[in-house]
Amino acid sequence: MSKASVVLGCFYGDEGKGRTTDYLAQFADVSVRATGGNNAGHTIMVNGVKFAMRLIPSGILSNKTIAVIGNGVVLNPEVLIGEIEMLKSHDIDVDRFLRISDKAHIIFPYHCNLDVMLENKRAHKIGTTKNGIGPTYCDKYERSGFRVEDMYKDSFEENLRHQVEVKNELLAANGEPTCDADEIVATYKKYAEILKPYVCDTVTLLHKYLKEDKFMVVEGAQATLLDIDFGSYPFVTSSNPTIGGILTGTGLSARDIGDVYGVIKAYSSRVGEGPYVTELKNEIGDRIRDLGHEYGTVTKRPRRCGWLDLVTLKYAIDLNGVNYINLNHLDTIGNFDTFKACVAYDVDGVETTDFSTNEQFLAAAKPVYKEFEGNFGDVSKCKTFDELPEAAKTYIRFIEEYTGTMVKLIGTGADRENMIVR
Numbered sequence: 001m002s003k004a005s006v007v008l009g010c011f012y013g014d015e016g017k018g019r020t021t022d023y024l025a026q027f028a029d030v031s032v033r034a035t036g037g038n039n040a041g042h043t044i045m046v047n048g049v050k051f052a053m054r055l056i057p058s059g060i061l062s063n064k065t066i067a068v069i070g071n072g073v074v075l076n077p078e079v080l081i082g083e084i085e086m087l088k089s090h091d092i093d094v095d096r097f098l099r100i101s102d103k104a105h106i107i108f109p110y111h112c113n114l115d116v117m118l119e120n121k122r123a124h125k126i127g128t129t130k131n132g133i134g135p136t137y138c139d140k141y142e143r144s145g146f147r148v149e150d151m152y153k154d155s156f157e158e159n160l161r162h163q164v165e166v167k168n169e170l171l172a173a174n175g176e177p178t179c180d181a182d183e184i185v186a187t188y189k190k191y192a193e194i195l196k197p198y199v200c201d202t203v204t205l206l207h208k209y210l211k212e213d214k215f216m217v218v219e220g221a222q223a224t225l226l227d228i229d230f231g232s233y234p235f236v237t238s239s240n241p242t243i244g245g246i247l248t249g250t251g252l253s254a255r256d257i258g259d260v261y262g263v264i265k266a267y268s269s270r271v272g273e274g275p276y277v278t279e280l281k282n283e284i285g286d287r288i289r290d291l292g293h294e295y296g297t298v299t300k301r302p303r304r305c306g307w308l309d310l311v312t313l314k315y316a317i318d319l320n321g322v323n324y325i326n327l328n329h330l331d332t333i334g335n336f337d338t339f340k341a342c343v344a345y346d347v348d349g350v351e352t353t354d355f356s357t358n359e360q361f362l363a364a365a366k367p368v369y370k371e372f373e374g375n376f377g378d379v380s381k382c383k384t385f386d387e388l389p390e391a392a393k394t395y396i397r398f399i400e401e402y403t404g405t406m407v408k409l410i411g412t413g414a415d416r417e418n419m420i421v422r
């Protein structure tokens with residue numbers, strides 16, 4: 001029986017998880033999404049073509065990997081159908097490879113309206129992607145949500161009309177745009193028909209695949225510091241993008257998990273509000289943003305940028321059981337003459353390497369940096385670790401020593417080929 005490899009973000013998202021999954025998918029029979037929804041944006045370059053994947057596991061791009069949307073995902077059918085059509089236009093055999101969990105929850109237009117309403121009302125903005133993610137998870141846990149399977153029940157229309165009424169009352173009371181029940185019912189019945197061929201019990205399916213010894217990769221979305229429990233609450237998303245969410249979002253057991261790849265960039269970034277110890281609100285941060293093209297795949301927002309934070313990374317490694325690091329954007333950091341990484345926090349004059357998401361702790365924490373030599377030159381052509389310039393090797397070795405974790409995959413450029421595997 002095989003085990004599933006898991007790909008997880010170690011920071012605030014956008015670490016390049018899609019690339020790791022896409023790389024592993026070359027060997028994978030199955031690729032799975034477990035959590036989140038179209039708040040994720042995974043950019044993958046294949047033969048010079050840029051794919052911005054939001055819901056379907058990027059493993060599907062190999063055109064030989066089964067792509068499973070797990071039960072933990074919240075699914076916007078309009079976005080999903082758009083993605084299916086986009087992939088088909090690139091000759092990806094979606095009909096053959098896509099499977100959607102009957103238990104994934106559906107995002108409706110009222111969820112998006114509520115997302116906007118709640119964000120506007122917040123004293124301290126989170127900076128959500130306004131895709132209705134939070135309100136959909138709220139409905140799931142409050143037990144008024146719709147699973148994919150509910151769309152095929154006789155009671156669907158009646159229940160949906162009731163929910164629209166309930167949500168419209170709330171929206172209207174707050175002066176927000178309401179939803180047209182007739183339109184939603186008609187549109188979602190149409191979506192249900194389009195998606196029907198892909199829907200199945202993915203829990204049973206995934207266990208069957210493991211017993212058949214198929215190589216499975218679970219593609220995390222969002223990241224450790226955006227986790228509803230372990231992230232910098234309340235500046236987080238509404239799901240568990242950490243290892244626990246991988247299990248509940250797929251139905252895999254702890255025993256089924258093999259390697260856990262923690263994805264990081266050679267620097268760091270965050271989009272949306274919340275604490276960020278190594279943020280550089282200066283021309284260096286601007287330069288990282290420009291060099292790394294750090295603008296949101298989903299919302300196009302400029303990302304906040306800063307140096308790599310190894311204190312946070314250790315927390316993410318412990319929390320998720322990461323045994324391999326995938327470091328991306330080595331090429332980007334190599335543009336600097338010198339650059340830094342945070343090796344400790346100075347909290348009110350006391351140095352510590354212990355991380356905490358406690359708000360006061362993070363507000364007080366000042367980064368203690370170690371400086372590294374840059375000027376790597378063109379690393380995109382390096383095919384092995386040995387071919388890398390000494391300065392790049394020094395940086396990577398330092399990360400390994402600090403974390404006690406091997407840097408197994410090294411991203412050296414934007415294209416699929418620009419990846420060193422050790």
Ligand code: IMO
Nearest residue numbers: 013014039040041127128129221222237271272
């Ligand atoms: P990927 O998978 C970066 C952030 C939002 C916001 C907070 C809550 O591409 O790494 P939400 O819409 O989820 O309620 O927003 O979480 N956020 C992300 N930031 N990458 C992502 O996904 C994100 N998904 C959510 O910016 O701060």
Ligand code: MG
Nearest residue numbers: 014040041297
């Ligand atoms: Mg993203």
